[in-house]
Amino acid sequence: MTSETYLRRVAASLLRLALKVTPQDSFAWGQAVLAELNYVEGDWPALAWALGGAVVLTKQAMLSLILPGRRRTAISSKPKLFAKEGPMRKATLAAIGACAVASLLFFLAPVFRQAFQASLAQWHGLADFAPYEDRRPSPELEAVAGLAEQNHDAEGLAFVAMRHPKESESARLADKAVQLDSNLTWVYAAVAVSHPTLPQIERWVPKIEQFDPENALPYFIVAEAIDIDQGLHDKVPKKTSDESPAWKNAMASAFQSPKLDNYLDRLKALDRRVMLRYRLDDLYQSLEDSCCYLYLQPSYSAWDSDRYAQLVLQSGETLEARGDLTSARDKYLAVARFFQMMTSAGVHLPQSNVNVPQEAYKRLQAFSEKDGLQEQARFYASLAARAERAEENDWIASPNRIRDSDVTRWSANLVKTSGVGMFLCGGILLTCLVHVIRKHQFLGPNSPGPGRITTAFGIGGAVGLLLSSATLYTAYRPYAEIFQGYLRTGDESQLPLLSSFLDHTGVLLGSEGFYGDVRVYFWFAVSSLCVLALLLAVITFVAKHLRPRESI
C-alpha cells in the first residue's frame, strides 16, 4: 500500500465527491474504485485512476436520472463497510421531515398566510384573460358584501361598492348604501372614478352637486366620462378648442368652483372603520384593488385641468391682443386661482410644454406693473418663481421617488422569489416522496431506503422550503405591521410604502420595466418547456425500451 501524498488526497477527495452523487445500485462499485486507489503506484497514475472512476460514477448518476427505472445489479458489500450508513440516513430523513414540518407550521401564523397570498399575486394576471369587469371579487369581499346586506350596514356596502370589479354590482351597492345613509352620497364620486363609463353617473352627478355644492369633483367626473366616451368611439379632438360644449361647460363649472375635495379623508376613515368592523387585517386583500391609488395620487382630472387652463390662458391672450384688458386679467386670475385650489387639494399636475400657472402669474405681474402696483407685481413675481420651482422640484423628486420605492421593490421581489422558491422546493420534496413510495423503498424491514440522489434532492428541497418560508415571513412582516398600525392608530404616513409594495408584488418576477404582454411570453415559455419535457420523455422511453442488444 502506498503512502499518502497531496495528489493522492486530491484523488481520494475527488472519488469521495463522486460517491456523493453515485446512485445506490452503483455505490459499492465506487467504493471498489476508491479502495483500489490505495494500491495504485505513483501519484499521477493514482489521480488518473480517480478521474476515470469519478467519470464512471458521474455517468451512472446521470443515467439514473435520465432512466429512473434502470436498475443495476447491486453488488454485495460488507455490512461493516457501510455500518455508518444507517444512522446517517435516518438522521437525514429526520432532518427532511423536521424542515418540512417547520415550513408547514409557518402556515399557522395569519401573517404568513397573508404573505403567501401576496407572493401569489404575480401569477393572478397570467391566468386571468377576462376583462377587469368580468372578474369575480375576492371571497373576503363577497363575505363582507353578504354581511353588510344582511345587516343593512351602509358603510360596509359602500366599502364593497368602491372595490367591486363588476360595474353594475358596484353601482347597485353604492345606490343601496346612499339609500341607507345619505351622508354617504360622496361614495357615488368614488365609484364613478373607478367606473367612469357607468350610465348611473348622469343620475349621480346632480346628487353629488347637491350634497357638496362647492366641490369641483362632480364636474371633473362629467369631463372624464366625456373623455372616455370619446376615446371609446375614436372621436378624440386634436385640439382642446375642438372639445364638445358639454366638456367645456363641465370644466368651466369646475373652474368656478371654490374647492376641490376628492373625499380621500372620508374614504380612508370609512375604510378603516369597515376593516376593523369586519376584521379585515389582511393587507393584501384590503388594499390590493384600485382604491389604493386614490390614497396616494389625487391626480384625477389633472390632465383635463391643464388642457382647459391652457385654453383659458390662450383666450386671455386673445382678449389682451384685442385690447380687452379687464376680461384678459379676469381670465389670468381665473387660471391662477384654479391652480391655487388644485395645489391645495394636493393634485400633481402633469408636466406639459407650458407651465400654465407660471404664465398666468407673469401676465398678472405685467398688468400690476403697468398699473403701478409694485407690491402686487412683486407678489405675482414670487408666485411665478414658486410655480417654476414646483416644476423643477417635480423633476428632482422623480428620481428620489424611484429611490424611495427601491426598498419596497426589493421587499416585493423577495416575497415573490420566496413564493416561487416555496413552490419549487415543495415540488422537489413531493417528487422525492412520490419516487420513494413508487419504488417501495420504505416497504419491508430490509428495504434499502431512499437512494442517495433522492435523499440529496429531498434534503435540498426541505431546507429550501424552510428557508423560503422564513424569508417570505421576514420580508412581509414589516408591511403587515405597518398596516396593523394604520388600522389601530390611523397613522397614514407609511401608506405610500404599502401601496408601492403591493404594486410591485403584482408584477411578475423579472418582468418589471417590460411593456409588452407578459402573458404571451410567459405561456410561450411554459409551452416550450412542456414540449422539451415531452421530448425528453420520448427519448427516455425509446432509450429504455427500444435499445439494441447491449455490448459490454
Next chain:
Amino acid sequence: MKTPRLSRQTLLLLERFLDRPSAWRYGYELSRETGLKSGTLYPILMRLAEYSLLETKWVSTEDGVPPRHTYRLTPKGMELARTTFTRSRSRRTTRQPVLDGGRA
C-alpha cells in the same frame, strides 16, 4: 442465453480471467495486466456482473485498511469466455488456409 456483444476490451479482460479462472482478481491488477484505465475497466466489470458473468467479493487485507473488491468469472461467464475464444480460434483456423492459400 441472452448474451451481450463483446467489445475488444471485454475480450481482453475475459482472456486475463481465463488465464487463472479460479483466482480472485483485484481491479488495479486487472488494469495493469490489460492496460485498461479505470474509466474503461469498471464499466466492463459492472456490465459483466449485471449479466451474472462475474462474481464479486470484498476481502479484508490488513487492519485499518479498507477491504478490496475482487472479481472472478462465474461458471456462466467462464462458459461464455471459453465459447467465445473457441469460436474465435476455430474461425481463425478455418480462414487461415484460405488466407494462406491466397498468399501462396
